[in-house]
Amino acid sequence: MMGAKELLQQGQLDQALETLQQSIRNAPSDTKLRVFLFQLLCVMGAWERALSQLQVAGDMDSLNLPMAQTYREAIRCELFRQEVFSGDKTPLIFGDPPEWTAFLVEALKHSGKGEHSQAESLRNQAFELAPTTPGTIDGQAFEWIADADSRLGPMIEAIVNGRYYWIPMQRLKKVTMEAPEDLRDMVWTPAQLTFENEGEAVALIPSRYPGTENASEPALKLSHKTEWQTPAEGVYLGLGQRMLATDQDDYPLLNVREIEFQSATDSETE
Secondary structure (H helix, E strand, O other): OOOHHHHHHOOOHHHHHHHHHHHHHHOOOOHHHHHHHHHHHHHOOOHHHHHHHHHHHHHHOHHHHHHHHHHHHHHHHHHHHHHHHOOOOOOEEOOOOOOHHHHHHHHHHHHHOOOHHHHHHHHHHHHHHOOOOOEEEOOEEEOOEEEOOOOOOOEEEEEEOOEEEEEEHHHEEEEEEOOOOOHHHHOEEEEEEEEOOOOEEEEEEEOEOOOHHHOOOHHHHOOOOEEEEOOOOOOOEEEEEOEEEEOOOEEEHHHOOEEEEOOHHHHHHO
């Protein structure tokens, strides 16, 4: 009989969950199994159950407490994020919001209601006002970079200090991302952000587009692929793994290790 990890590798999420729960019934004090379960529940979007397993893992072994604190906040941010993309909540903009961000936020409210033509009009205004952000991605130069999802464009979603933010790319100097190691990295990518003012922050960048946890295809939930919905001409809404687009190529988020941005002051000194 296959174990939970083997079932997971084959994309059989429900069977993996059932097998893992049976393993925990057989060994209820095994904290590694509890951590595995919390991660699998996050992939499946069972947020409340994931929170309870995280609590148990922290209570059973104090070594798990930092992880429990970090991902408890991440799950709460994920729930808030759902409301942002449904148009019911407004995302926090990190730092002083540039003028164009207001159009992008307003567009999202229309998008959440299915009003895609109004949303696209507002997004176009935002993108016309937003500065291009030249730089390099894993050493490859670009003139501009954006999230491939129309709702985000030159904006990065990130969880910083337990809060969900939208960060304008023009505010960043460098983003360094860790290579995925654990199942939870398919949901949130650990990152180090360096801002234009040289300030730094540890962050989690959502690896998947919102709503992916409700997708029927396991490969999407596991961030193994990306699919695009096109509710209107020129509008691309992602499911599965996040993709970054430049004037040169498209980049799956989990393959990217470092993005460096060339600031306006850098350009002036060249």
